[in-house]
Amino acid sequence: MNLRPDPTFYPTAKIAMEAPVETVAFTLMLSPDGSQPDGLAVVDVDPTSDTYGDIVHSLFMPNKGDEFHHFGWNACSSALSPLTGHAFLERRYLIIPGIRSSRIYIIDVKEPLKAKIHKIIEPEELFEKTGYSRPHTIHCGPEGIYVSTLGGGGEDGTDGPPGIFIMDCETFDILGRYEMDRGIQDKHYDFWWNLPRDYMVSSEWGLPPQFENGIVPEDLLSNKYGHTIHFWDLRARKNIQSIDLGENHQMALEIRPAHDPAKEYGFCGVVVDTTNLQGAIFTWWRKEDGTFEAKKTITIDPVPADADDLPELLKGFGACPPLVTDIDLSLDDRFLYVACWGLGEMHQYDVSDPMNPKLAGKVDLGGIVKKTKHPNGKDFGYGPQMVEISRDGKRVYWTNSLYSTWDDQFYPGERGAAMVCADVGKDGGLTLNKDFWVEFPEGYRSHQIRLEGGDCSTDSFCYPSV
Amino acid sequence: MTTVTALWWAVIVSGVYHGLNPGMGWPLAVSAALMERKTSALPGALFALAAGHFLAMCAILLPFSMMVTLVYWEGQIRLGAGLLVIGLGIYLLINRKHPRFLARVPPSKLALWSFLAAMAHGAGLMLVPIFLGICAPESLNAGHQAAESLMASNIRMAFVVAGVHTAAMTMAGGALAAGMYFWLGLKFLSRTWFNLDVVWALSLILVGGIGIMTASHTTSI
Numbered sequence: 001m002n003l004r005p006d007p008t009f010y011p012t013a014k015i016a017m018e019a020p021v022e023t024v025a026f027t028l029m030l031s032p033d034g035s036q037p038d039g040l041a042v043v044d045v046d047p048t049s050d051t052y053g054d055i056v057h058s059l060f061m062p063n064k065g066d067e068f069h070h071f072g073w074n075a076c077s078s079a080l081s082p083l084t085g086h087a088f089l090e091r092r093y094l095i096i097p098g099i100r101s102s103r104i105y106i107i108d109v110k111e112p113l114k115a116k117i118h119k120i121i122e123p124e125e126l127f128e129k130t131g132y133s134r135p136h137t138i139h140c141g142p143e144g145i146y147v148s149t150l151g152g153g154g155e156d157g158t159d160g161p162p163g164i165f166i167m168d169c170e171t172f173d174i175l176g177r178y179e180m181d182r183g184i185q186d187k188h189y190d191f192w193w194n195l196p197r198d199y200m201v202s203s204e205w206g207l208p209p210q211f212e213n214g215i216v217p218e219d220l221l222s223n224k225y226g227h228t229i230h231f232w233d234l235r236a237r238k239n240i241q242s243i244d245l246g247e248n249h250q251m252a253l254e255i256r257p258a259h260d261p262a263k264e265y266g267f268c269g270v271v272v273d274t275t276n277l278q279g280a281i282f283t284w285w286r287k288e289d290g291t292f293e294a295k296k297t298i299t300i301d302p303v304p305a306d307a308d309d310l311p312e313l314l315k316g317f318g319a320c321p322p323l324v325t326d327i328d329l330s331l332d333d334r335f336l337y338v339a340c341w342g343l344g345e346m347h348q349y350d351v352s353d354p355m356n357p358k359l360a361g362k363v364d365l366g367g368i369v370k371k372t373k374h375p376n377g378k379d380f381g382y383g384p385q386m387v388e389i390s391r392d393g394k395r396v397y398w399t400n401s402l403y404s405t406w407d408d409q410f411y412p413g414e415r416g417a418a419m420v421c422a423d424v425g426k427d428g429g430l431t432l433n434k435d436f437w438v439e440f441p442e443g444y445r446s447h448q449i450r451l452e453g454g455d456c457s458t459d460s461f462c463y464p465s466v
Numbered sequence: 467m468t469t470v471t472a473l474w475w476a477v478i479v480s481g482v483y484h485g486l487n488p489g490m491g492w493p494l495a496v497s498a499a500l501m502e503r504k505t506s507a508l509p510g511a512l513f514a515l516a517a518g519h520f521l522a523m524c525a526i527l528l529p530f531s532m533m534v535t536l537v538y539w540e541g542q543i544r545l546g547a548g549l550l551v552i553g554l555g556i557y558l559l560i561n562r563k564h565p566r567f568l569a570r571v572p573p574s575k576l577a578l579w580s581f582l583a584a585m586a587h588g589a590g591l592m593l594v595p596i597f598l599g600i601c602a603p604e605s606l607n608a609g610h611q612a613a614e615s616l617m618a619s620n621i622r623m624a625f626v627v628a629g630v631h632t633a634a635m636t637m638a639g640g641a642l643a644a645g646m647y648f649w650l651g652l653k654f655l656s657r658t659w660f661n662l663d664v665v666w667a668l669s670l671i672l673v674g675g676i677g678i679m680t681a682s683h684t685t686s687i
Contacts (some may be wrong), residue, residue, distance in 0.1 A: 001661060002661060005659050006656075007656070009656065011653070012652055070639045078491075080655060080656070080659075082583075083486055083494070083571070083573055083579060085565075085568055087488070142570075143566060195573075196497060197501075197573075198574065235569070235571065261501065262503070394630075395547055418469055462497060463496070463497050463500060463655075464497075464501055
């Protein structure tokens with residue numbers, strides 16, 4: 001417990017943008033075949049440092065086969081609301097779930113170069129206390145730490161629906177399920193909220209048998225992956241509305257609400273439209289009467305390709321789908337970054353008018369067909385995937401792995417881990433930084449990135465940015 | 467300064483102390499005005515917070531105001547109240563966890579939140595020994611008063627104490643909220659927020675202790 005609020009808690013997104021810039025990044029490393037333990041890489045992102053772009057410390061777990069994916073902080077700017085009563089927590093621990101093992105690690109990164117394991121929650125405890133499995137997204141909020149899961153109970157995670165559970169933000173004890181009334185929600189992926197307006201939005205990927213051993217083409221073509229987003233009364237823990245984006249909009253993944261809580265809209269990325277292979281972004285918003293609506297505001301077309309250039313899975317289509325796998329919104333709510341993992345492109349949209357996004361910048365890198373090299377001459381395996389934006393909005397970092405078994409289907413063969421950085425122009429525009437390139441240890445892939453002191457997909461702000 | 471004057475100052479100072487603590491809610495008034503984009507939402511939210519706090523004070527003080535009529539037991543009641551307040555202080559010292567049910571209150575119900583927050587932190591109990599001290603001089607003359615009128619005057623006194631305390635709290639919190647809203651900006655939020663958990667628990671113990679000391683003093687007379 002601190003005597004003053006943690007200096008990395010910011011009342012508004014605007015104040016967060018003005019805070020000192022990040023000097024280290026935390027990146028998850030996963031062993032795709034489970035032959036080595038997964039780990040956390042501490043990456044030097046301070047351009048003035050001699051070790052810029054190097055992994056300056058690595059922490060490997062005592063288990064194998066966890067499959068690290070997403071992770072988050074124990075505390076963020078959400079603590080600055082008197083309503084939460086957690087004003088004196090420290091932003092000190094990273095909560096890292098194993099999406100395959102259902103094990104959860106609490107890592108103490110108070111001194112990033114001495115990052116160490118603080119606590120391990122074994123899968124049995126999670127199963128017993130929540131009936132959920134395969135923990136995924138982490139956010140800190142009013143009742144503690146909220147964790148979304150992708151699986152229910154039982155061996156294959158289909159015994160009961162997946163959902164969100166709550167952890168105590170000081171002891172990290174699992175407190176139990178979040179939902180009191182889940183409505184029709186039966187799949188899960190991401191979630192985020194607007195704290196003062198008291199609503200939450202959640203999304204759907206698929207159930208564990210639909211992803212653990214690779215994408216199931218028959219399920220995709222029969223539109224059996226998730227295509228609905230759910231709106232919740234956050235504190236009443238109740239599903240108040242579900243919007244079906246249309247069954248052809250398969251895999252509605254990342255939910256990115258405007259950071260300024262005075263704004264009542266946000267975005268959701270859809271991986272693939274099964275009618276035309278497009279990737280899509282929906283804008284959702286809350287209306288005067290408190291109900292929600294969603295509309296498709298960005299489409300990204302597939303690119304025709306020779307069957308010889310495509311993996312087995314896509315040969316029949318004669319085109320490379322964009323595969324919108326991750327999106328991220330800058331803290332000023334101005335630029336939305338859209339990773340097109342299949343095409344090998346990172347798009348930057350100006351979403352100042354959320355109903356009318358405009359492409360403002362683009363970077364080609366990797367890709368199923370294009371295989372664009374990095375400006376430093378190196379091969380970038382796979383495509384741009386997990387993206388994270390610096391608080392000031394001037395740097396965008398990304399890695400290249402989607403999910404072990406899916407990587408192998410879309411990009412057969414081991415293509416190597418990568419983490420790169422692009423600089424943002426004053427009024428948009430995106431340019432790869434040719435001096436920033438992270439070398440990962442052999443046999444690992446890279447996934448989500450977290451920046452020191454918070455970034456654009458962790459902190460929830462309680463006060464408007466005026 | 468007479469004891470009674472000192473006690474009234476204690477009522478006011480404790481109000482200012484509650485009011486300045488962001489944990490008691492004044493940042494929510496700034497938030498309300500910013501969210502609704504209208505200045506009038508600021509006093510509106512302060513009023514809701516004040517109403518909840520006032521109710522919490524009354525909910526604790528009124529039962530004690532009725533008990534004070536049991537003049538014969540006055541010393542014991544004050545002793546018991548002092549012990550209760552000390553007990554809560556010790557409990558809050560050991561158990562630093564914030565009650566989770568408070569996090570379930572929707573942000574739109576500020577008065578309810580303020581009421582529950584004040585109850586959970588023993589803000590009303592902190593006033594009890596002070597209140598009993600203020601009532602005591604009157605009870606000393608109780609022999610000359612009918613029980614009924616004594617009770618009425620004590621109930622009135624409970625409302626006055628709760629009112630003065632809440633007014634002091636609202637003015638202190640309101641001044642900070644207005645200062646931040648009009649001039650300082652939210653950057654100053656973190657600078658005005660101190661972890662008072664331990665100080666708070668110790669104040670309960672202190673107030674309870676003073677209550678017991680003055681109680682035994684009066685009983686011995």
